[in-house]
Amino acid sequence: MSGYVLVLNASYEFLNLSTVKRAIKLIFKGKAEVLELHPTKEIVSASRKVKAPSIIRMLYQIVRPFGGIPLTRKNIILRDRHQCQYCGKTGDTVDHIIPRSRGGKDSWENCVCACVRCNTRKNNRTPGEAKMALLRPPKKPRHIPWFIVKKDADAVGWDKYLYWNTDLD
Ligand SMILES: [Zn+2]
Known part of the structure; x- marks a missing residue:
């Protein structure tokens, strides 16, 4: 399944983007709760069809001692x-x-x-x-590239959880 799930920290701040599969794992392990379901996307298992999550929230605060975006x-x-x-x-x-x-x-x-x-x-x-030149020197990003988040945000109502981040653009 393509597309991302918006993952919020326990404080409702943006944490990261996750695959649907990983988001479901976090929910089943009791580590996160569903805030919003995706309007159209569905997960099909052997016995039933359920709506895929679109936004989840961690049930405990993830502390990032060094700040910044994880290098993944x-x-x-x-x-x-x-x-x-x-x-x-x-x-x-x-x-x-x-x-x-x-x-x-x-x-x-x-x-x-x-x-x-x-x-x-x-x-x-x-x-x-x-003899392969780089298009541009890679830098440490200050924030997740929001244009990517926003592209999905329009469709799945992420805006209300992201608005305070838009000044980072
Ligand atoms: Zn290439």
């Missing part, structure tokens, strides 16, 4: 707008600019979205060695 594969791809940072086409893999085998770190500055083709082509080389 999904968030790197979101930051780069699903755009391969080498060729500009759609990408869904993460490339370490300086390969890990060469001492490259897991960091916002060393990871970019790449298409499978470029990722394979670059292999264990630096961009210089592979």
Whole structure:
């Protein structure tokens, strides 16, 4: 199932986006509650059909001691707008600019979205060695790219939970 579920902290602040599958897991484990169901999306199991969640809220506060957005594969791809940072086409893999085998770190500055083709082509080389220039230098994002959140927000009524974040744009 495609699309994201909006995950709010216990304080109702934006926490992250999750897959429907993970959101359902959190609910079944008693870690989160459903705030809004998706108007159309349904989950089909062997015995029945139920509406998919659209917004869930954690039942305990997730503390982020260091603040900021977690460095995850999904968030790197979101930051780069699903755009391969080498060729500009759609990408869904993460490339370490300086390969890990060469001492490259897991960091916002060393990871970019790449298409499978470029990722394979670059292999264990630096961009210089592979003669593959980056479209732009990757930076640590200050916030989740809201245009992506908003794209889904229009359809599923996330706005009321996100409005205080829009000045971050
Ligand atoms: Zn590419």
